[in-house]
Amino acid sequence: MHRIRNDTPLRDIPGPWLASCSPLWRFWYAVCKSNYHHDLTNLHRKYGNIVRIAPNEVSVWDPEYVSEIYSHGENVYPKCDMYDIALPNGFFNLAVERDIKTHTLGRRAIAKDYSMTAILKSEKYFDAVIKDFITALDKNFAQTGKKCNFTVWSEYFTYDMITDIVFGKSFGFCNAARDVEGGLRDLRQMLNLSPFLSYLPWIWPLTQLEIIKKTGMKHYARCMVREIQKRVREGNPTGRQDLLQGLMDARYQDGHALPLGEITNHAYIFVLAAPDTASVALRNIIINLCRNRDVYQQLMDSLLALNTANPTWKDLQNIPLLTAVVKETLRLHPPAGFSLPRAVPAGGRTVCGKFLPENTTIGMSAWSVHANTEYWGEDTLEFKPERWMDPNQMYKLERHSLIFGQGSRQCLGKHIAMINLVKVTAQILLNFDFGLLNEKNIKEVFLLLVVVDGMDVWFKRRAGGPLDDTIGSESEKPAAVTTGA
Numbered sequence: 001m002h003r004i005r006n007d008t009p010l011r012d013i014p015g016p017w018l019a020s021c022s023p024l025w026r027f028w029y030a031v032c033k034s035n036y037h038h039d040l041t042n043l044h045r046k047y048g049n050i051v052r053i054a055p056n057e058v059s060v061w062d063p064e065y066v067s068e069i070y071s072h073g074e075n076v077y078p079k080c081d082m083y084d085i086a087l088p089n090g091f092f093n094l095a096v097e098r099d100i101k102t103h104t105l106g107r108r109a110i111a112k113d114y115s116m117t118a119i120l121k122s123e124k125y126f127d128a129v130i131k132d133f134i135t136a137l138d139k140n141f142a143q144t145g146k147k148c149n150f151t152v153w154s155e156y157f158t159y160d161m162i163t164d165i166v167f168g169k170s171f172g173f174c175n176a177a178r179d180v181e182g183g184l185r186d187l188r189q190m191l192n193l194s195p196f197l198s199y200l201p202w203i204w205p206l207t208q209l210e211i212i213k214k215t216g217m218k219h220y221a222r223c224m225v226r227e228i229q230k231r232v233r234e235g236n237p238t239g240r241q242d243l244l245q246g247l248m249d250a251r252y253q254d255g256h257a258l259p260l261g262e263i264t265n266h267a268y269i270f271v272l273a274a275p276d277t278a279s280v281a282l283r284n285i286i287i288n289l290c291r292n293r294d295v296y297q298q299l300m301d302s303l304l305a306l307n308t309a310n311p312t313w314k315d316l317q318n319i320p321l322l323t324a325v326v327k328e329t330l331r332l333h334p335p336a337g338f339s340l341p342r343a344v345p346a347g348g349r350t351v352c353g354k355f356l357p358e359n360t361t362i363g364m365s366a367w368s369v370h371a372n373t374e375y376w377g378e379d380t381l382e383f384k385p386e387r388w389m390d391p392n393q394m395y396k397l398e399r400h401s402l403i404f405g406q407g408s409r410q411c412l413g414k415h416i417a418m419i420n421l422v423k424v425t426a427q428i429l430l431n432f433d434f435g436l437l438n439e440k441n442i443k444e445v446f447l448l449l450v451v452v453d454g455m456d457v458w459f460k461r462r463a464g465g466p467l468d469d470t471i472g473s474e475s476e477k478p479a480a481v482t483t484g485a
């Protein structure tokens with residue numbers, strides 16, 4: 001232990017003694033206590049801008065280093081070996097590829113389909129999924145008076161949303177009001193295992209055991225493979241340009257198509273990356289609106305002033321507060337709770353005044369970075385959407401926050417997530433009055449992502465809202481919730 005701690009230039013970097021010589025410190029906080037997102041921030045408060053959190057790993061707190069560690073181009077810090085945990089099938093995997101050149105070429109081959117302009121072409125399909133969600137909330141909760149387990153229902157929505165955009169049809173969780181084919185149960189099982197596997201690397205060989213593969217992802221994997229094989233067999237009868245079609249049409253610079261194994265990996269990653277991140281964001285948006293009724297009221301007034309039951313993305317851009325509420329929620333409760341680890345490039349680097357040799361693992365946690373009062377000011381932990389409406393603050397936030405990561409590995413689905421979160425929030429507000437139940441049961445759990453469990457919500461049709469057929473004359477009411485689909 002003495003040698004692990006001291007036979008390295010990292011010996012001078014402050015941090016807990018146990019962390020400097022064993023992975024057990026992190027295992028205790030990240031796996032056993034499940035509060036690691038806050039524990040890490042407290043470490044930085046105690047030890048400063050750079051902290052040793054494992055024998056070969058440091059965490060950095062100063063937001064100015066975001067552009068150094070998560071950059072574009074030649075100077076990129078590559079992803080570290082923690083990403084090898086994703087089960088390899090031998091084909092390129094966008095989210096876990098560590099080689100910079102391979103990643104750049106692979107991302108370039110598909111990136112055009114994920115720009116804001118490209119994603120907005122699917123707006124009418126998003127509207128249809130949102131409509132299913134609103135109708136299901138109305139039928140199952142507003143009309144019955146039953147409490148809604150919003151932890152689960154927000155996942156139904158985001159799973160429907162991502163399967164619809166990837167495969168051209170949703171898996172129908174909202175309509176069925178249940179976890180179709182056990183896909184969400186599989187995702188949760190995998191999420192529960194992920195800190196354990198990530199922070200105790202010697203456990204990795206176990207992931208190859210048949211029994212773990214089967215319990216973890218059996219149904220989920222079966223659904224993905226079935227949809228892809230069907231597309232290969234039957235072509236694309238609807239002609240809809242969904243993401244799967246985009247992947248099949250995509251070409252590398254030299255003209256070659258993506259092999260099927262690579263397409264499968266992309267589809268897997270999209271359906272893995274979206275439901276948990278976006279659903280936890282939606283839960284936190286609802287919580288913040290319930291706890292900040294002044295902001296809620298301002299938003300309602302602006303939405304009603306639009307005078308339409310089906311505002312488009314473009315209409316909603318006239319309400320900067322709405323996008324600000326979504327971004328502020330993501331800033332205060334970033335779904336990704338782990339510290340986006342990278343490997344220090346060849347030759348080593350000096351960071352926060354400390355020399356780090358090549359291959360040191362280095363990372364920044366969005367939770368810690370966003371909580372840095374020295375950089376952002378004393379009110380950084382307060383819910384203040386207006387900070388996103390001040391051009392100076394917004395510039396700093398867009399550049400140095402880590403909600404979607406930064407640089408060449410920034411989230412590919414950022415626009416999908418933002419459009420859907422903004423639009424679904426608007427529809428929930430327009431259609432329902434709502435509030436939290438049993439607030440003391442709501443808890444955040446660190447599972448690499450920071451999930452929100454135990455969230456119950458009541459919904460009532462909003463008087464005079466699109467679903468309401470008892471109050472107000474026809475002329476006073478906005479049109480019924482129909483979407484462009």
Ligand code: HEM
Pocket residue numbers: 094095096107162269270271273274277278281334335336340341402403404405406408409410411412413414416417
């Ligand atoms: C609120 C929702 C979301 C959040 C907060 C989020 C957050 C992130 C973050 C922080 C990263 C960087 C990880 C790293 O650097 O290690 C990332 C990467 C990624 N995300 Fe998201 N994500 C969200 C939604 C989505 C959606 C809807 C998709 C679906 C297409 C998606 C696909 C990806 C992919 C493919 C990557 C890897 C990109 C690469 O390495 O080139 N994400 N996301």
